[in-house]
Amino acid sequence: MKTIEEFLESKNIRVTAMRLLIYKFLAEKLVAVTLSDIENAFEKADRTTLYRTIKTFEEKEIVHQIDDGTGITKYALCEKGCNCEIETDLHLHFHCNNCNETICLTEHKIPQIKVPDGFVSENVNLVVKGICDKCSGQ
Amino acid sequence: MKTIEEFLESKNIRVTAMRLLIYKFLAEKLVAVTLSDIENAFEKADRTTLYRTIKTFEEKEIVHQIDDGTGITKYALCEKGCNCEIETDLHLHFHCNNCNETICLTEHKIPQIKVPDGFVSENVNLVVKGICDKCSGQ
DNA sequence: ACAATAAATGCACTTCCATTGCATTGGTTA
């Protein structure tokens, strides 16, 4: 078990206090978060720093971006099993219409999608919307 | 074969010059368009009018909205076979990373997606990204 | 045909998120 510091360094990400905090915040969250979510969690930090930190994490492939159709970009840590750097690795995101949370269903792989002749598929974005387990249990 | 006027009236949409123009514009396009696309096509018209016209078309279910992950909402006319008013009717959208166009693949239905226990699926958004037939033929 | 009514349009404005430029701070390295 590596420390977070070691992990970040192994990904060529310089370790700073802010980055550690943001990484921990993402790690605690089980759902994808927006920039504003992070902003609200760290009122002291500047929005730009958070933005650029996330972008750095994205470039270094420890975070991936999720477009769940709410119009606001969300981000989540890549987990074991998430090979989002491999374009053909496709997993599912679930957006709850009730609590508005978006969850990575890393273990749910997407079936191969057929496209018409002449089309080349490089990437697939699949978002299922509905009611999540927490909300449906109410 | 109904005229456009008759068609709009059958959907309880009042016919105006602007609406006819916008409808024809959408009908000519084989791809989904953004509000800005429409705006550029009709420089005389106000953006608000275009915006509200599209919203009206959407409400009356002759246009559907597409979220292709570019961050900009696109719209396309519903075609025969597109029953987008039925939430379980799901068809595929293809976004070309080369020409940036988004196409409705109405005839390609989405396979049933399994979600974990406790999750209720109401709606699915599936966008395949890659290279379209026109661009791949180059 | 005309007045009353309702819908459509146009203009101005606001909000929200994403993104960039630039100056400053802070950490690394020669």
Place this chain on the structure above:
DNA sequence: TAACCAATGCAATGGAAGTGCATTTATTGT
């Protein structure tokens, strides 16, 4: 320790979505 480069913070911009209100246009009833 000086020089350098990356990270941070502040300010500002841009783009898209959405709203309020006044005006124009169309519809309806008398």
